[in-house]
Structures are given as structure tokens and as C-alpha cells.
Amino acid sequence: MPTLLFYAAFAIGEAACIVYAINIFHSYPWRVRWTERATLVALAVLGVVSAELTRRYWMTPVSEWPPALVAFAAGCCLMALVVLPAATFARARRMRRSGSVEGERRDSLLQDPPESYVGGGRHAWMLRLPGNTSRNLESRDWSVPIAALPEELDGLSILHLTDLHFSRAYSRRYFEAVFAAAADMPADMVCVTGDLIDDPECIEWIEPLLSGLRGPFGRFAILGNHDHHHDVDAIAAAIAAAGYETLDGHVVTTEIQGRRLAIGGTCAPWGPGIPDDAIPHADFSLLLSHTPDLVYKSARQGWDFILAGHNHAGQVRLPVVGPLLMPSLYSRRFEHGFFRVPPALMYVGQGVGCKHPIRYGCHPEIARFTLRCVPPVAPRARIARDRAVVEPIYQES
Structure with missing residues (x-):
């Protein structure tokens, strides 16, 4: 024995x-x-x-x-x-850590038969595997308290999509249904955090699909590592044609309700990063980072809110153990959900598509965040908060 x-x-x-x-x-x-x-x-x-x-x-x-x-x-x-x-x-x-963010989760894509979302591409057979939840989209609505948020920006809403992975393994109808569900979640800003393309034949899908979303205060996108395996210029041009500003290692600023908002984007290490001296002074800052692995550097740079993807929450999640495979330098540390690395708050999305569309215990998702101003933190509490280590303040089991 x-x-x-x-x-x-x-x-x-x-x-x-x-x-x-x-x-x-x-x-x-x-x-x-x-x-x-x-x-x-x-x-x-x-x-x-x-x-x-x-x-x-x-x-x-x-x-x-x-x-x-x-x-x-x-x-x-x-x-x-x-x-x-x-x-x-x-x-x-x-x-189990305290401080969870209040949110609502809803099922989407229930109006069409699941078979209508299966395409004829290379990995389409995976979508037919028993129990595969790759076509079971969930939409999540979060009310996010942020101490650094000015009062004038209280209620600012951001729609987040990540890891679309357009390919013919899915039918185009699947992505049309995804964007229809996203359009039913109107927001002030729309952000797409990379990995749009897995099949070069699907680059032509970008403009008609992305252009259907409205963002009165701006629409922004970054590329991902999978996009760099294809024609990056063609992908960026299609994103621009859809009315989005592609942030590739740089920062833009915009004024909302009299407050200056800085918005940066990077898909480093596959694309250019954001230098420390490129970040302008702003009342609030938002970073789009394809991978959450940049969170420590980004926190040191002073970003307030970070949106990321890349990890797909592991795609296959086992009971108790959780995900196993995850393309991250930190392995499973940033699997999905909210993480606080002072002074930044980061959200890691589960993604919409996959190159290999297999998901068990892990649904595709789109998310909307409504930012909420919170009262100033007392000095002693602020010291304790700033000394905190990386802490996921919400994760789905």
C-alpha cells in the first residue's frame, strides 16, 4: 500500500x-x-x-x-x-474573501436552437460534445464601487467584451446573437479587450458586428495574441471602420461631466506596452489589457480600473480544484472575476469564443459595469487597504 x-x-x-x-x-x-x-x-x-x-x-x-x-x-x-x-x-x-461586488447574472441566446450556432470550420465538432457550454452565453451586470471615482462620474457604465475568437467553427449567427445580447445592455462606453480573430476569413465580420454597439462616450478596442497570428493591419482597419479607436500601447483622454478620463490599451507582451511617462494626469484612468499578467506593473503605474481577458477562466473547471490549463505567467492566480492590486481594481472576463471551443463549468460571458463613487476611506483604513496583497473580491465558483 x-x-x-x-x-x-x-x-x-x-x-x-x-x-x-x-x-x-x-x-x-x-x-x-x-x-x-x-x-x-x-x-x-x-x-x-x-x-x-x-x-x-x-x-x-x-x-x-x-x-x-x-x-x-x-x-x-x-x-x-x-x-x-x-x-x-x-x-x-x-x-471567500469579503468585499464582493454586487452583480446580476442572466442567461442569453436562449431564443435560437443550439445547433444554429455551430459552423462548418475546423473545430466545429467540439461544439457538439455532450455538456459543452460554449454556446451558453451569460450576461453579467456589475455595480462596482471605486474609491478613486469622482462624484461626477458616478453611474458611468462600461460594456466589456473580450476574446471573441471569430472563426467558422461557430456560425455567424452565434456572434450575431452575442452582439444582439450586448446591444440589450446599453452603456456609456464599449471596450473590447482583444483576440477578435482566429480565422482570417472572419475579419470581414468585425465591422458589421462591432458597429451595432453604441457608446456615447467612446468605443475602444485592443488586439490580442491571436490577432498577432494574422494580418494585424487588416484587423485594426476593420475595428476602425466599425467606429472604434484601437489603443495599441498608447493612451487617450476624454472629458466626461467636466472630469478628465484617461483610457489606455495594450496587448503586451505581444504588442507594445505603455511606458510610464506616457500616462497623462487624469481624474480617473481605465486600462484595457489583454492579459491580466500586467496587473502588477499597471498598478504601479497608477491605473484605477483594469479590464482584461485572455485566460477564458480556464475553459474547463473541475469541482473544488477549479481550472487547470491557463495561459498565464501566474498560472491560476488570475482566473476570472475581480482582483484588487492596490491602487488598481481589475476584472478578468471569461471571454465569448475560443479557438478550441470546449467549455465545461465555464460559460462565455459579456459584462457591463456601472461605476459607483464611494465615500473617502479613513486614514487608518486607507493604510490597511494599501498594504493589502492581491485579493480577488469576487470569483464565481
């Missing part, structure tokens, strides 16, 4: 190491083929070591194993018995 427990711990720990390595590989701005090759190399190396460990497990006493193999097995067991339970506990604890 002890040997079986040892081998089970090794197998679980090795799987966790593989997942973590894949998450890290996919956070770097490598070309797709290099990312895939690095992933395959990692899987191959770990597979060979695993096969050798299995062979020695049955044929050779542990005392006769090479030191390197013993160290690898011990590391995998440590991952399974200590690191993975600790990370799971920390995730559960973060989800």
Missing part, C-alpha cells in the same frame, strides 16, 4: 508539473509553432522520465535509483502532497 500511495502521489505531482509548465510556456510571446513545440518537448521529457520511473518502480528498489531520479520523484510527490493542496486551499480562501 505505501508503494502504491507513493506512485499515485508521483503521478498526480507529475501531472501538476506538466500543467504548470504548459501554463508558463503559453504566457510568453513566442510564435504558435514554438509554443506548441516547447509544450511537446516538455511532455516528451516528462513522459520519458515517467516511463523510466515506472520501470524502476517495478524492477529496482528505490535505494538503488540514481540520485537525479530520486530527486525528481520526491519533487513530484512534494507537488502532489504539499504544493497542490496548498494552492487549492489558497484559491478557496481567496474566493
